[in-house]
Amino acid sequence: MWEYSEKVKELFFDPKNAKAVADANAVGDVGSISCGDALRLTLKVNPETEVIEDAGFQTFGCGSAIASSSALTELIKGKTLDQALKVTNQDIADYLDGLPPEKMHCSVMGQEALQAAVANYRGEEWRDDHEEGALVCKCFAVDAVLIEQTIRANNLETVEQVSHYTKAGGSCAACHEGIEEILGKVLAEKGQSVSVADSAEPGATGNRALIQRVQTILKVFDDVRPQLKADGGDIELVEVREEKVFVRLEGACSGCQMAGATLGWVQQRLTETLGEFIRLIPVNGDNQPLGGRA
Amino acid sequence: MQQQTTVNAPDGIYLDNNATTRVAPAVVQAMLPYFTELFGNPSSMHSFASGVGKAVQQAREQVQALLGAAYDTEIIFTSCGTEADSTAILSALRANPDRNEIITTAVEHPAILALCEQLEKEGYKVHRLPVDGQGRLDLDAYASLLSPRIAVVSVMWANNETGTLFPVEEMARMAHEAGVLFHTDAVQAAGKVAIDLKRSAIDMLSLSGHKLHGPKGIGVLYLRRGTRFRPLLRGGHQERGRRAGTENTAAIAGLGKAAELALKNLQADGARMAALRDRLEAGVLAAVPHAFVTGDPANRLPNTANIAFEYVEGEAILMLLNRAGIAASSGSACTSGSLEPSHVMRAMSIPDTAAHGSTRFSLSRETTAEEIERVIAAVPPIIARLRELSPYWSEGAPVADPQQAFAPVYA
Numbered sequence: 001m002w003e004y005s006e007k008v009k010e011l012f013f014d015p016k017n018a019k020a021v022a023d024a025n026a027v028g029d030v031g032s033i034s035c036g037d038a039l040r041l042t043l044k045v046n047p048e049t050e051v052i053e054d055a056g057f058q059t060f061g062c063g064s065a066i067a068s069s070s071a072l073t074e075l076i077k078g079k080t081l082d083q084a085l086k087v088t089n090q091d092i093a094d095y096l097d098g099l100p101p102e103k104m105h106c107s108v109m110g111q112e113a114l115q116a117a118v119a120n121y122r123g124e125e126w127r128d129d130h131e132e133g134a135l136v137c138k139c140f141a142v143d144a145v146l147i148e149q150t151i152r153a154n155n156l157e158t159v160e161q162v163s164h165y166t167k168a169g170g171s172c173a174a175c176h177e178g179i180e181e182i183l184g185k186v187l188a189e190k191g192q193s194v195s196v197a198d199s200a201e202p203g204a205t206g207n208r209a210l211i212q213r214v215q216t217i218l219k220v221f222d223d224v225r226p227q228l229k230a231d232g233g234d235i236e237l238v239e240v241r242e243e244k245v246f247v248r249l250e251g252a253c254s255g256c257q258m259a260g261a262t263l264g265w266v267q268q269r270l271t272e273t274l275g276e277f278i279r280l281i282p283v284n285g286d287n288q289p290l291g292g293r294a
Numbered sequence: 295m296q297q298q299t300t301v302n303a304p305d306g307i308y309l310d311n312n313a314t315t316r317v318a319p320a321v322v323q324a325m326l327p328y329f330t331e332l333f334g335n336p337s338s339m340h341s342f343a344s345g346v347g348k349a350v351q352q353a354r355e356q357v358q359a360l361l362g363a364a365y366d367t368e369i370i371f372t373s374c375g376t377e378a379d380s381t382a383i384l385s386a387l388r389a390n391p392d393r394n395e396i397i398t399t400a401v402e403h404p405a406i407l408a409l410c411e412q413l414e415k416e417g418y419k420v421h422r423l424p425v426d427g428q429g430r431l432d433l434d435a436y437a438s439l440l441s442p443r444i445a446v447v448s449v450m451w452a453n454n455e456t457g458t459l460f461p462v463e464e465m466a467r468m469a470h471e472a473g474v475l476f477h478t479d480a481v482q483a484a485g486k487v488a489i490d491l492k493r494s495a496i497d498m499l500s501l502s503g504h505k506l507h508g509p510k511g512i513g514v515l516y517l518r519r520g521t522r523f524r525p526l527l528r529g530g531h532q533e534r535g536r537r538a539g540t541e542n543t544a545a546i547a548g549l550g551k552a553a554e555l556a557l558k559n560l561q562a563d564g565a566r567m568a569a570l571r572d573r574l575e576a577g578v579l580a581a582v583p584h585a586f587v588t589g590d591p592a593n594r595l596p597n598t599a600n601i602a603f604e605y606v607e608g609e610a611i612l613m614l615l616n617r618a619g620i621a622a623s624s625g626s627a628c629t630s631g632s633l634e635p636s637h638v639m640r641a642m643s644i645p646d647t648a649a650h651g652s653t654r655f656s657l658s659r660e661t662t663a664e665e666i667e668r669v670i671a672a673v674p675p676i677i678a679r680l681r682e683l684s685p686y687w688s689e690g691a692p693v694a695d696p697q698q699a700f701a702p703v704y705a
């Protein structure tokens with residue numbers, strides 16, 4: 001069940017400007033029935049002043065698609081075309097007191113309909129650079145084609161980088177496995193494999209600092225190991241990423257009720273030794289959080 | 295002072311029983327002692343444990359009766375339907391390492407489909423039987439796929455979205471003749487249709503407590519005696535070493551009671567729900583143009599009506615229904631957080647114009663005729679209202695050629 005804001009519900013249950021403007025001189029259509037949402041925006045633009053005197057929407061779609069469409073019309077009425085074009089999808093989402101991340105594409109659709117309508121009014125051809133592929137990131141509606149293109153164009157090597165460039169995987173993380181697969185495919189063509197950590201910043205100093213940190217971490221592990229062994233367990237370093245230290249707990253430690261306590265204790269030792277806050281994150285077996293391939 | 299939290303059930307008409315059901319009051323009563331007085335671990339050797347083992351045994355027999363299993367030891371309690379599904383398929387693969395293919399259908403629950411997708415990545419070959427426009431399988435195509443390479447066939451007994459029943463008993467016989475193991479996901483069928491496993495060739499069957507007025511988080515894997523088996527969870531010797539982990543005794547007792555109630559009322563409840571379901575469909579279709587029932591009307595669960603409303607989107611329907619106090623569900627993409635309509639609608643080649651508006655009303659034995667009449671009255675204005683908002687609809691009918699009339703620069 002989506003947790004919609006009161007504003008979304010209000011504009012869904014009682015939408016404003018749900019109509020086709022009768023004497024419209026600008027029309028923008030986006031979406032399609034097969035995508036699950038479609039929006040037609042009709043505008044009456046004053047030819048002298050370019051002020052949007054009336055705006056109407058017709059929408060096939062879910063609750064937030066209808067509310068976003070209605071919000072768009074409210075936002076742009078009375079504005080000139082140039083002013084209206086400055087309205088972003090974030091403005092639409094803000095007007096609605098926010099949208100669930102998975103529904104942000106509804107606000108994007110509103111912004112695109114406006115661009116299409118303005119292009120229609122000005123006799124330009126509006127083209128979306130949208131190329132459809134299998135949807136990978138459902139939160140931000142990013143598809144496989146876009147992810148692959150972005151990886152190639154920017155020589156990306158980690159899931160985190162892909163999230164930064166495309167937003168894919170930036171919200172719920174459910175698609176990290178899918179992103180990794182695409183990365184793996186592209187990297188394999190170059191004879192590489194998905195790297196564990198972010199590609200280190202170029203520059204020897206960065207690397208040396210990293211190596212020193214890792215050595216310190218391993219030293220702490222060596223110090224605590226006898227105690228872990230006494231309980232039939234062990235700890236192994238998997239990955240270091242900024243303040244996050246990923247480890248694998250083995251033997252009696254993994255899954256035992258003491259795992260949490262053990263982690264807290266080792267984390268404390270690390271934080272003290274390194275003089276910076278460290279978060280110790282367990283990964284177990286082939287269950288890899290954050291796309292790290294151990 | 296202890297804080298008293300009162301939780302009020304939302305009132306309204308609950309027609310989402312394929313998602314989950316209300317736990318029957320008698321089931322709650324059957325469970326309560328196992329939280330407090332009879333809390334012992336059935337494996338323990340003291341008086342706190344005595345009686346608990348007996349309760350588990352009684353529940354096993356109640357489930358055995360519901361399924362018509364020959365032996366009570368064929369019943370293995372699991373943590374849910376999904377676990378039973380995973381256990382069945384993975385066991386079949388591990389017990390038959392020389393076989394690396396699976397037959398299933400395109401319309402299974404994700405509990406099967408997502409597992410199969412993963413197995414495919416690991417190198418197994420998965421055959422997904424397609425369905426026709428009414429969700430039916432082609433048994434000739436199925437027969438031609440059966441071979442010594444197949445480790446297991448997994449076919450659901452009843453579809454959760456449309457209620458369509460598959461001829462699993464016949465398909466199990468065919469599998470047996472070919473020397474292939476047969477599993478069925480009967481999570482939606484158990485308690486709604488008669489099942490008599492001792493007279494069938496089904497080797498494994500999954501069910502889930504919360505679909506038959508039992509608690510959530512409890513399931514059963516039926517495993518025919520003599521079937522080769524590899525446990526999913528290893529550890530203690532619970533469930534005869536076939537499913538390690540301390541028994542969820544309260545839930546097991548509850549499931550037993552739920553199974554007993556379901557069996558007792560199977561015939562009467564089924565007939566009553568089917569009559570209400572038919573009335574619902576007839577009433578809605580008489581008042582709403584451009585709508586149709588999906589699935590196979592001749593072979594389906596008594597409680598499920600899936601109606602596709604053209605040119606409207608399912609989540610919007612659900613929101614308006616919810617405001618009218620009616621709980622249903624949708625195959626629409628938007629409700630699930632994906633952007634694609636349900637794989638079941640796709641597999642049946644339901645056009646996109648209708649798939650997004652498919653709405654499932656699933657009844658229970660608690661549903662009343664009066665509730666159904668209220669739904670019949672509520673639905674038509676909701677659909678009409680959303681169509682009025684739609685660019686694909688104008689003046690009481692779909693626009694002449696929706697895909698043409700609506701001309702986005704890209705689609």
Ligand SMILES: Cc1ncc(COP(=O)(O)O)c(C=O)c1O
Binds near residue numbers: 312405453481511
């Ligand atoms: C056909 C089918 N199989 C499996 C399941 C999963 O059952 P559970 O929720 O107990 O894991 C469901 C329920 O959602 C179902 O409808």
